[in-house]
Amino acid sequence: MNYQELPAEEIVADKTSIPDIVIGRLPVYLRTLKLLHGHGQEVTSSQELGDLLGISSAQIRKDLSHFGEFGKQGTGYDIVYLCRQLEEILKVDCIWPVVLVGAGYLGHALASYNGFEQRGFRIIGVFDNDPKKIGEDLGHVVVQPSSEIAEVVQKYSCQIAIIAAPTDFAQEVANTLIAAGIQSILCYAPITLTVPKNIRVEYIDPVIHFQHMTFYLEKKCLEE
């Protein structure tokens, strides 16, 4: 079998040939490009972007080169055009439905945040098991019992979930979400979830960041 015989899609770099770490940087590029656009700037360069992000210009050019040629030699990148391309690559040129499990303080903060929509996401359901929280109005959505997760996930073909439930319930919630059809989970509980290998989980735990920082700091603790 030679390459000539393969269908075009097989020749072109496929998803798995692009390093995940590269994909992880694209949203940061996009966020920064939108900021520049908001300042009225129309063109940028890999050098300028790199300086803003504290990374090398070569890395930015190399990262983008996995997907195409988006710049102009001597000029740089048209910001609006590059934003569009990145949004298309990341598939965020539309609004993705997201469900949120946990209506505590954190759940409230997430449900009330109005910066999701302009970046491609909308929380379309909030769930909790505490009877006191069910029915509570969070502005755009009302807290529903967890028993309704599957119905909502299926109704909206929702693939993304946020877990903002207490640590002790996080694994159980994850199981429920996965059974309902969720493919990707953003977990705020400080625990590593056990999931099938086709499910992607990412984690947000501020303490992990703090404990990373303290390694490099001079130890100056509180007196007890």
Place this chain on the structure above:
Amino acid sequence: MNYQELPAEEIVADKTSIPDIVIGRLPVYLRTLKLLHGHGQEVTSSQELGDLLGISSAQIRKDLSHFGEFGKQGTGYDIVYLCRQLEEILKVDCIWPVVLVGAGYLGHALASYNGFEQRGFRIIGVFDNDPKKIGEDLGHVVVQPSSEIAEVVQKYSCQIAIIAAPTDFAQEVANTLIAAGIQSILCYAPITLTVPKNIRVEYIDPVIHFQHMTFYLEKKCLEE
């Protein structure tokens, strides 16, 4: 000059010789070990830990080998002992003071979270510029005006700050914090801060995670 002449500290692997990515994994190991300890387990192996975390046992052993020999051949690791060692390495065998800037929904969620202390951190000051928020009682602390940041930071020799302020103010808040003596910042605003190179900044932005996830998902967006 030969190694015999150097003081002991100079011979031992210094901070900069240990990859940052290794340091970043230690808090995850610590978190998981504490979980096992909470379940009453006394001993674990690199194999078990790796299975729980979805990484290879070799990586865990290699990571730990940068700091010493903590295990027993044939047996594995004593959980309590390894926790202690990791806490010492990360310097979280004590309580670090942290200041929080921004008393919106997110600031409230962070200030109310009671999982910090057992992992080495305490929020000792919350600041905001909104007169309506100043004086508000968040349980352990009262919201103060941002003008008092420097005083509190210096009083507690605080080196760590959280920015939970609106994006438009985040850079300004960072400048204030750094001027006050803060060394490390955890930034929840969706923006890359410009800081002197001796200041460490880490970021938490859920949308970055979502946009990373969507690359791998089948596009199924909401109808508008």
Place this chain on the structure above:
DNA sequence: CCTTGTGAATATGTTCACAGCA
């Protein structure tokens, strides 16, 4: 047996440096 700790081998990621083009 079982499991650690570790050199060597492999794999992955980043930077260099420059041809090529506006």
Place this chain on the structure above:
DNA sequence: TGCTGTGAACATATTCACAAGG
């Protein structure tokens, strides 16, 4: 000239595979 896109060189990270010890 100024900047991109990219192979080649380099640097970093992970895994392998095994000696050694309980």
